[in-house]
Amino acid sequence: METPELIKDGKRLDGRALDGLRPIRIMAGVLKEAEGSAFVEWGGNKVICGIYGPRECIPKHDASPYKSLLKCRYTMSPFASLEEHGRSGPNRRSTEISKVIREAFDSVVMSGEFPKTQIDIYVDVLQAEGGTRIAAIAAAAVALANAGIPMKDMISGVAVGKIGGQLAVDLGKAEDNLGESDMPIAFTHRGKEIVFLQMDGKLTPEELSRNIDAAMEASDKVYALQAEALRKSYDSEGGQELEM
Amino acid sequence: MERIVLPGDVVWEREVFASGTWVKDGITYAKVPGMLRDEKFIPLEMAYRPKVGDNVVGIVVDERNAGYMVDLNLPYNGVIPTRKVRISLRLGGMVYGKIAFVDEVGNVDIGEVDKLPAGKLITVPASKVPRIIGKKSSMLNQIRDISGSSVFVGNNGYIWIGQKGNMQLVMKALDLIIRRAHTTGLTDQVAKYLDENR
Numbered sequence: 001m002e003t004p005e006l007i008k009d010g011k012r013l014d015g016r017a018l019d020g021l022r023p024i025r026i027m028a029g030v031l032k033e034a035e036g037s038a039f040v041e042w043g044g045n046k047v048i049c050g051i052y053g054p055r056e057c058i059p060k061h062d063a064s065p066y067k068s069l070l071k072c073r074y075t076m077s078p079f080a081s082l083e084e085h086g087r088s089g090p091n092r093r094s095t096e097i098s099k100v101i102r103e104a105f106d107s108v109v110m111s112g113e114f115p116k117t118q119i120d121i122y123v124d125v126l127q128a129e130g131g132t133r134i135a136a137i138a139a140a141a142v143a144l145a146n147a148g149i150p151m152k153d154m155i156s157g158v159a160v161g162k163i164g165g166q167l168a169v170d171l172g173k174a175e176d177n178l179g180e181s182d183m184p185i186a187f188t189h190r191g192k193e194i195v196f197l198q199m200d201g202k203l204t205p206e207e208l209s210r211n212i213d214a215a216m217e218a219s220d221k222v223y224a225l226q227a228e229a230l231r232k233s234y235d236s237e238g239g240q241e242l243e244m
Numbered sequence: 245m246e247r248i249v250l251p252g253d254v255v256w257e258r259e260v261f262a263s264g265t266w267v268k269d270g271i272t273y274a275k276v277p278g279m280l281r282d283e284k285f286i287p288l289e290m291a292y293r294p295k296v297g298d299n300v301v302g303i304v305v306d307e308r309n310a311g312y313m314v315d316l317n318l319p320y321n322g323v324i325p326t327r328k329v330r331i332s333l334r335l336g337g338m339v340y341g342k343i344a345f346v347d348e349v350g351n352v353d354i355g356e357v358d359k360l361p362a363g364k365l366i367t368v369p370a371s372k373v374p375r376i377i378g379k380k381s382s383m384l385n386q387i388r389d390i391s392g393s394s395v396f397v398g399n400n401g402y403i404w405i406g407q408k409g410n411m412q413l414v415m416k417a418l419d420l421i422i423r424r425a426h427t428t429g430l431t432d433q434v435a436k437y438l439d440e441n442r
């Protein structure tokens with residue numbers, strides 16, 4: 001297949017600058033029955049997240065008397081995107097993403113306060129356009145805060161990578177599939193610790209550290225939107241209606 | 245002066261032990277979203293953890309030799325030990341009691357149990373309960389007076405509403421309190437609402 005030109009006159013396929021983010025919209029408290037919830041629209045991605053718990057740990061032999069068990073289930077709707085994600089339910093890809101999201105939050109959630117219980121993070125991707133795991137992390141962080149689950153810090157991330165020989169921030173679907181490298185990464189907001197990092201393709205060590213710096217800057221912008229969403233949920237009436 | 249504080253934000257540059265915060269290296273951080281008003285941190289959302297002395301509303305779900313198991317809106321059921329509490333209860337019945345004991349993994353014993361007659365049980369976020377009760381029960385008494393209903397509020401987030409009086413009005417007032425729990429002058433807002441809709 002012929003690779004299209006990913007960068008033209010310093011601009012990308014959708015007209016963004018190399019360090020530009022797609023438009024992001026975040027809402028907190030969109031589900032009524034969940035303890036906490038969030039909806040994230042990130043470019044063409046639509047992700048909804050619900051938090052349940054702390055609740056009884058099932059199976060019981062998994063329960064720890066010292067801490068709450070964090071569980072995450074990431075799924076992609078059958079209608080989320082074209083190509084290989086044509087069915088719902090657990091598969092190799094969603095199992096992996098569920099695991100890495102859980103591990104990212106394991107490092108900030110203060111699970112010691114709720115022994116013998118579990119906390120469920122459910123993330124459903126309604127529409128996908130590259131970078132869903134990062135959108136899922138952004139949604140889960142807002143939803144956990146909205147649920148009142150104690151956390152040491154908030155988490156925000158962004159996918160960075162290399163397209164058409166240049167480093168770029170927040171890769172879309174075409175850039176992800178056809179570019180040289182894709183590296184989703186997430187930080188804690190205050191401590192700037194890396195809690196999540198994956199990479200496809202190749203980068204030199206120098207490119208990697210430049211990418212991390214760019215990601216740190218971009219994830220601060222994402223955090224600002226997460227914080228705004230949480231603050232907004234306390235505006236006059238509280239709670240937000242989901243509009244799409 | 246008030247501002248919203250999010251998890252991980254610095255609340256005070258010194259060590260303070262307050263609900264909803266944690267301390268590291270002499271600095272106090274928030275661990276849940278909260279409001280900083282007049283140097284006081286008020287958690288806005290917080291998963292409920294049972295404490296000795298909390299008033300709770302529960303549903304009797306099981307009867308054992310040792311006592312009754314009670315659904316308390318917690319991960320695990322609480323126990324009314326019949327050895328200490330001489331009371332006979334019916335399955336599915338509702339009770340109002342005080343938490344007498346909590347062990348290190350959160351198992352709860354209930355004491356000072358009273359039976360509640362048939363009524364409506366609703367669930368509210370436990371973090372909003374202090375606002376529903378108000379200072380010295382001011383909010384709750386106001387709702388009771390105007391609606392004519394009997395209302396029992398548990399710190400666990402269960403609320404029992406008696407069959408007499410205007411049950412609908414109570415539920416609407418509670419909904420208003422939950423949605424505006426973070427605003428000031430709530431008692432007056434609710435008084436106005438109750439007056440207009442009585």
